[in-house]
Amino acid sequence: MAELVDADHRDPASGSSWTSLSVSYCQYEVTAVPGASGMGIYMLGDDLVHVVAPYQFTGFCGIHTGWIDVRVRVLPGPPAEVDSGWDAISEASLWSPSGRLSVIGLMGGTADALTDIAVPRGLIRVRVHARNRLHESVRTDDDPPEQHELHIWAVSEETPWRTVLADPGGRDWEQKPTKAAEWAILSLVPRPSGRPTTLPPDPYEDDAGLPRVTVVRHRPAPVEVPDVLPAGDLEARLERVDDETLLWSWSTADEPLFPRPLVTLPDDEPSTVRLMSGPDGFTLRHEGVLGRHALALGLIWDHLLDSDGGSHPWMTTLREQAAEATALAEKYRRLQAERDAKRWGGAPPSDRVRRLFGQAASLARIDRRLLDRVDALPAARQREVACWAARRAMRVAGLEQIGWIVDALADAEADHPLPRSFTEQGGAAAFRRLLSDPEVPHTTVRLPLDPEVPSTLAVTEMLQQAAAFPALLALANDDPLAAAIDAVYNAAIAHGTDRDHFLADAHTTLG
Numbered sequence: 001m002a003e004l005v006d007a008d009h010r011d012p013a014s015g016s017s018w019t020s021l022s023v024s025y026c027q028y029e030v031t032a033v034p035g036a037s038g039m040g041i042y043m044l045g046d047d048l049v050h051v052v053a054p055y056q057f058t059g060f061c062g063i064h065t066g067w068i069d070v071r072v073r074v075l076p077g078p079p080a081e082v083d084s085g086w087d088a089i090s091e092a093s094l095w096s097p098s099g100r101l102s103v104i105g106l107m108g109g110t111a112d113a114l115t116d117i118a119v120p121r122g123l124i125r126v127r128v129h130a131r132n133r134l135h136e137s138v139r140t141d142d143d144p145p146e147q148h149e150l151h152i153w154a155v156s157e158e159t160p161w162r163t164v165l166a167d168p169g170g171r172d173w174e175q176k177p178t179k180a181a182e183w184a185i186l187s188l189v190p191r192p193s194g195r196p197t198t199l200p201p202d203p204y205e206d207d208a209g210l211p212r213v214t215v216v217r218h219r220p221a222p223v224e225v226p227d228v229l230p231a232g233d234l235e236a237r238l239e240r241v242d243d244e245t246l247l248w249s250w251s252t253a254d255e256p257l258f259p260r261p262l263v264t265l266p267d268d269e270p271s272t273v274r275l276m277s278g279p280d281g282f283t284l285r286h287e288g289v290l291g292r293h294a295l296a297l298g299l300i301w302d303h304l305l306d307s308d309g310g311s312h313p314w315m316t317t318l319r320e321q322a323a324e325a326t327a328l329a330e331k332y333r334r335l336q337a338e339r340d341a342k343r344w345g346g347a348p349p350s351d352r353v354r355r356l357f358g359q360a361a362s363l364a365r366i367d368r369r370l371l372d373r374v375d376a377l378p379a380a381r382q383r384e385v386a387c388w389a390a391r392r393a394m395r396v397a398g399l400e401q402i403g404w405i406v407d408a409l410a411d412a413e414a415d416h417p418l419p420r421s422f423t424e425q426g427g428a429a430a431f432r433r434l435l436s437d438p439e440v441p442h443t444t445v446r447l448p449l450d451p452e453v454p455s456t457l458a459v460t461e462m463l464q465q466a467a468a469f470p471a472l473l474a475l476a477n478d479d480p481l482a483a484a485i486d487a488v489y490n491a492a493i494a495h496g497t498d499r500d501h502f503l504a505d506a507h508t509t510l511g
Contacts, residue, residue, distance in 0.1 A: 017071065017113070018069040018070070018071050018147070019069065019070050019071065019111045019113040019114055020067045020068070020069060020070075020111065021067065021068055021069075021070045021103060021105055021109055021110075021111050021114060022066070022067055022105045022107075022109030023061050023063065023065070023066065023067070023068055023105045023106060023109060024064070024065050024105055024106045024107040024109070025064060025065070025106050025107075026060055026061045026062070026063065026064050026135075027041075027058050027059065027060060027061065027105075027106040028058070028059045028061065028068075028070075028103060028104060028105050028106060028109075028148075029052075029056055029057075029058055029059070029103070029104045029105075029106065030056065030057050030058075030059060030094070030101065030102075030103055030126060030128075030150065031055055031056040031101070031102055031104060032055040032056070032094050032095065032096035032097070032098070032100065032101050032102075032119075032124075032204065033055035033056070033097070033098075033202065033204040033205055034102060034104070034204065036053055036054075036055045036056060036204075036205075037053065038052035038053025038054075038055075038056055038183075039051075039052060039053065039179075039180060039183035039184075039187075040052065041058045042173070042176070043175075043176045043179055043180045043183070044161065044175055044176065044177065044180050044299075045057075045058075045090075045161060045173060046088075046090055046161075046163045046166070046170065046173060047060060047088060047166070047167050047170030047171050047172075047173065048060055048088045048089070048090040048128055048130055048163075048167065048170070049090040049091070049092055049128050049161060050173075051092055051161050051180075051295070053295070054094070054095040054291075054292050054293075054294065054295040054296065055094060055095055055096070055204075056094070057092050057094065057126070057161075058106075059103075059128055059130075059148060060133075061130075061133060061146060061148070062132070062133025062134045062135055062139075062146055063133075063134070063135060063136050063139070063146055064135060064136060065136070066136055067145075068145070068146040068147065068148060069145050069146065069147045069148070070103055070111075070114055070147075070148050070149070070150070071147070071148075071149045071150070072101075072103065072114065072117050072149075072150045072152065073149065073150070073151050073152070074117070074118070074119055074120070074152045074153070075151055075152065075153040076153070077153055077154075078125065078153050078155075079127070079151060079153075082164055082165065083129060085131065086129040086130060086131050086149075086165060087130060087131045087132070087133060087165075087167050087168075088129075088130045088131075088133070088163075088165055088166065088167035088170060089127060089128065089129050089130075089163075089164035089165035090127070090128050090161065090162065090163050090164060090165075091125060091126060091127035091128065091161065091162060091164060092125075092126060092161035092162075093123060093124065093125055093126075093155065093158050093159065093161075093294070093295065094123075094124050094125075094126055095122070095123055095124075095207075095291045095292050095294060095295070096119055096120070096121060096122065096123075096124050097121065097122070097204065097205055097206055097207035097210060097291070097292070098121065098203060098204045098205075098206060099118060099119055099120065099121030099122075100116045100117065100118065100119065100204065101116075101117045101119045101124075101126075101152070102114060102115045102116055102117065103117075103150070119152050120152075120153070120154035121210065122154065122207075122210045122211065122213070122291055123154070123155050123156060123157075123158060123213050123291050123294065124152055124153065124154055124155060125152070125153055125154075125155045126150055126151070126152050127150070127151040127152075127164065128148060128149075128150055129148065129149040129150075129151070130146075130147070130148045130149075130167075131144075131146070131147055132144050132145060132146045132147060133146055133167070134146065156211070156213055156214060157213065157214045157215070157216045158213055158214070158215045158216065158294035158295060158297075158298050159216050159217075159298075160217070160298065160302065177299070177302050177303055177306065178303060178307075178311075178313050180299045180302070180303075181299050181300050181302065181303030181304075181313070181314065182313050182314040182317060183296075183299070184295070184296035184297070184299040184300050185231050185296075185300060185314040186314060186317065186318075187296050188231065188266045188293060188296050189231045189232055189233070189234050189262060189266065189318075191258075191262070191321075191325075192262075205292075207290075207291060207292060210291055211291075212271075212287075212288045212289055212290060212291065213289060213290075213291045213294050214285055214286065214287045214288075214289070215284075215285070215286040215289055215294050215297050215298045215301060216283065216284070216285055216286075217283070217284045217298065217301045217302065217305060218280075218281055218282070218283050218284075219281055219282045219283075219284075219305050219306075220281040220282070221281060221282055222275070222277055222282045223282060223284075223304075223305045223308065224308055225238060225246065225273070225275070225284075225304060225305075226238065226304065226310070229300070229304075229312070230253065230312055230315055231253075231314070231318070232253070232256070232257050232258065232262070232315070232318035232321075232322065233252065233253055233256040233257055233258055233261040233262040233263075234250055234251065234252055234253055234262055234265065234266070235250070235251060235252075235253045236248060236249070236250055236251075237249055237250075237251055238273060243275075244274055244275050244276060245272060245273070245274055245275075246272070246273040246275070247270050247271075247272060247273075248270060248271045248272070248273050248286065249270040249271075250265040250266050250267055250268075251265070252265075257318055257319060257322035258321075258322045258325050258326070259322075259325055259326050259329040260325075260329070266290075266293065267289070267290055267293065269288070270288075271286060271287060271288040271289050272286075272287045272288055273285070273286050273287075274286075274287065284301060284305065286301065343361050343364070343365075344361060344364045344365075344368065345364045345365050345368035346364075346368050349364065349371060349372060349375060350375055352375070352481065353371065353375050353481070353485075356479075356481070356482050356485065357482075358474070358477075358482050358485060358486040358489075359485055359486045359489035359490065360485050362489050363485055363488060363489040363492075366448075366489075366492060366499070366503070367492075367503045367506075369507075370488065370503060370506055370507060370510075371485065373507070373510050374481070374484050374485055374488065374510070375481065377484070377510070379480045379481070380480070382480035382481050382483070382484040383415075383480040383483065383484070385484045385487075385488065385506075385509065385510065386412075386474060386475055386480065386483040386484040386486075386487040386488075387409075387412055387413045387475065387487075388509055389471055389484070389487035389488040389490075389491040389506070390409060390412065390471045390472045390474065390475055390487045390491065391409060391413075392471075392491050392502065392505075393468040393469075393471035393472065393487070393490060393491035393494045394409060394468060394471075394472060396464070396468065396491075396494050396495055396498075396502075397441075397443070397464045397465045397467070397468035397469075397494050398440075398441040398443065398464075398465070399440065399441075399465060399468060399469070402437065402439055402440060404433070405434075405472065408422055408430075408472060409472060409475075412472075412475040418475060418476050421433065422472070422473060422475075422476050423476045426473070427473040427476065430469075430473065431466075431469060431473070434465060434466070434469050435466070440465055441465065442463060442465065443463075443464045443465070444461050444462065444463060444464060445461070445462065445463075445464040445467060445494065445495075445496035445497075446460060446461050446496045446497050447460055447461065447462060447467075447493065447496060448496075448497065448499060464494060464496070467490065467493050467494045467496075468490065468491065468493075468494035470486065470490040471486070471487045471488075471490035471491045471494065472487075474486035474487040474490065475487065488506055492506075
């Protein structure tokens, strides 16, 4: 350990003054991205610091609920010595993409002087010093206040958290590197987020323009590394360049697990892994990684180097998630099939029919076979069927003798454009003329109940001419399939209780 020196040897201007912070449950958070999720505490750490996420770690106090004094110092470089006068000292790396850092009580205790502190943008090292950590049950008025001081400096290499000075009375926490590695993999290959893409990115997470960093791990003896690291739908491949160099790259797996596999890679650029042996042991350097991935990759390497690379515990979790996703997808598939069968009177029709905005589903519910037969016709024949249905609708509603309607129908049958009153705004002008023309008869027609419409809302009788006229308006549609379907359906409705007879005639007309 470096020589201990007096804790207050630096000029106080190099950092904040002591600030009171409200803490709860013996904890506070040091975070560069407020609200970011992580793996939680009790996986990796000591009696003072627990690693949580690339952007965050948890600090531990003696006091359960109350006030501690906190001071933050930003240094121009790593300290050459370890300060004396402290009971415990620990350090860890953080990724600060925005160049801001906050110290927050577990239950939200904040202080202005400890919020959005300016720190180097990118990868930083944070050394936490603590003293006078006493629980309130044993603390007296004569005891000095509990104090925590953070020293921060910029780094380009991600190294593991470490205990610099252990508290003699501190707890020896169980380390869970395997669980940490599982969290790390899952954080790199997350399922798609429900976050709307229209929302702007969190400014705290904006790492544009920041350089890539290096993950460094050391072991006393050489360790084999795998050729492929499975990660569910994705995998990391390590291609050997020479005896000491490998190329790490992400790719999609040959056999994905999920029904809708991930295709977005954590990093599109390859990175370099160097394996170096020396008198001090074996060093692994993973160079050129994204700063936000550095912690996760470090935790993965810790697991691989200590398990000879053959253990992939995260795959169990991914398979369980994939099985749940597959079961859920199958459930939704069945529900969709049931809805389609109800809507379409059987299996869904062609994609082209499903994309129509008109009366395709309505025609399917009264005569599904007729819908399929119309869909199978060539375009020219579909246009003929549309004109035939429109003329039948005009005839049954007594409109076949109305001059302007006769002329419009003749235009359509001659493959001429309909008047603008029929084509603009869905034929609203022509429809108004229909309702106001004194020569147009006014008869009503009874409508068979649609099982899809509640009986209290169903229309059982309507003006027959209003029911028939949309069959003529359908001829304005440039799509012959849509025109035929809408004309046939509206003509059927115009026939009222004689609908089945009209549908039988339609089948006969189709041949």
